[in-house]
Amino acid sequence: FILYVLNGPNLNLLGVREPDIYGHETLADVQALCEAAAEGARVVFRQSNHEGQLVDWIQEARTEADALVINPAAFTHTSVALLDALKALSIPVVECHLSNPAAREAFRHHSYVSLAATGVIAGFGARSYELAVKAALGEARKRAE
């Protein structure tokens, strides 16, 4: 199995950026957690601050990945382009957030990405990724049966 884990804007600053909200783990720590949680599946882990780059990677996942985890960061709440790209996938898609956006400012309550997600995991800090990886691979294995 090949699992894509895509990360949106400002997540390169994880660990330094608002640590009371997002925790002290860095994105490299999160990558290591994902690889450990993937139990042998290959993890392709990427981050970009650019919406178009994320669209390109989602399109690539159509043919290259068996499952996809995405933390779209601020694009969660703004991006029809990411939503449309995700709608073109037939693999399981798990939307993942470190914080729980539903418990934060009103502008974080709506997610475009959720409209194309198989499921959403939010609010567990870096552990959200671990749970998301397991959920995405579990769903992909179920579909492969």
Ligand code: DQA
């Ligand atoms: C986030 C939540 C978003 O609202 C925010 O813009 C982020 C990170 C999270 O992981 O909690 O950048 O996706």
